[in-house]
Amino acid sequence: MIENFSELVRDDQEYAYETGVIRVLETRFIDQTHLKRMLEAKNYKDAFSLLHDTTYGKHMKDKADFDAVLEEEYRYFLGFFEKSCKNRYVLEYYKSRYDIHNFKMFIKSKLAGAKLDSSMLSSYGTISVDTFMKVFDSEEETSLPEPYNSFNRNALAFFEESNDIEMLDIYVDSLYFRWRHELIKRSKNLFLINLDREVLTLTNLKSFARIVYFKNGTSTESIFLDGGFIGKSFFTEHISEGLNQIWHYLKNTPYEKIVKDGYSSVVQEGSFALLEKLCENRLVHIARSTKSAIFGVEIVYSFMMAKENEIRTLRIILSGKKNNVSRKIIENRLPEKY
16 A cells, blocks of 8 residues: 555656646635635525635526536536546546446446436446437347446346345446556556555445445455455455454554544444545545646646545535535535645
C-alpha cells in the first residue's frame, strides 16, 4: 500500500496549459465558510439561493431545483475533462462508470421482465443510450459492445445459479473492476494505476462488509477482486469472522480507521453510510496529493474527483435542507473537503 501518492506523479509538459487552467478553477471551489452559511440557512430556499454567489450561479437563471443546477455544473466540467484529457485510456476509464450503470439497469430490467426506461440511463458513457435501448428491444441476436456483451452472459449465468439480485450487483461490479484495472494499466500512468488499486481495495472492503453482514452463502471466489493493496486471500480467509474483529489485522495501515469505524457502524446501526463516507474520504485524500504537482493528466483527473466531491457535498446539504433533516445529521454525512 502507498502512503504518499504525490511521489507517483510524473510531470508531463503536454498538460502545462490544462494545469494552469485547473489551478485557477481550484480557487473557485466553494470554501468552508460558504458551506457553513448554507448549513446555517433557515430553510432550503435560503440555502439554495446562496449558490448564486458561486460558479453554480450561472446555471440558476431558469432552474428552480438544485438537482438540475448540480447536473448542469457537472455536465460543463465533464466537457472540460473530455477536452483536457489526452490519454484515451484514462478518458475511457473515467467515462466507463456510466456504461456500467447503464448495463446494470439493462440487466436488472431484463431479469425483472420490465421495460427498460431510457430515463434511467446516463448519456455520459462511451456507449450511447440508443445502443442499450436497441439491444434490449431487439428480437434478433443483437449484442452490446465488448466487454458488456461478455458481462451480460456471465451475469445471467451467475443469477441463474444464485437467484440473488443484491449479490448480482456485487458480481457485476467485480467483472467491471477487473476489466477497468486492465484498461488503466494501458495508460502507463503510475499514479492512476495505483489509484485504481486503491479503488479495488476499498471495493473489497465494502463487499466484505455486505457479505458478512447479510450472511450471504454465495461463493466469494467470484466476488473479491485481485489487484488491490490487500490481497484477495485476506478476505476469503476472514469471511467467517465478525466485522468488529477485522480492524486488528489492519492496524497502522491507511485502512484501520475505515474498517474500525465503518464496520462498527454497520454492526451497531445496520447502516453502510459511514463506511461509504470513509472510503470516499480516502480517495479525496489521494486526489489532494496532486496539489503540489506541476503538470500531468493526474492533475486533470484529480480535479474531476474534487469537482465530484464538491457536488456530492452540495447535494447532501441541499437535499437535507429540502427534507428538513437536522444540521447535525447533515454535517455527519458530509465528505472531507478537497
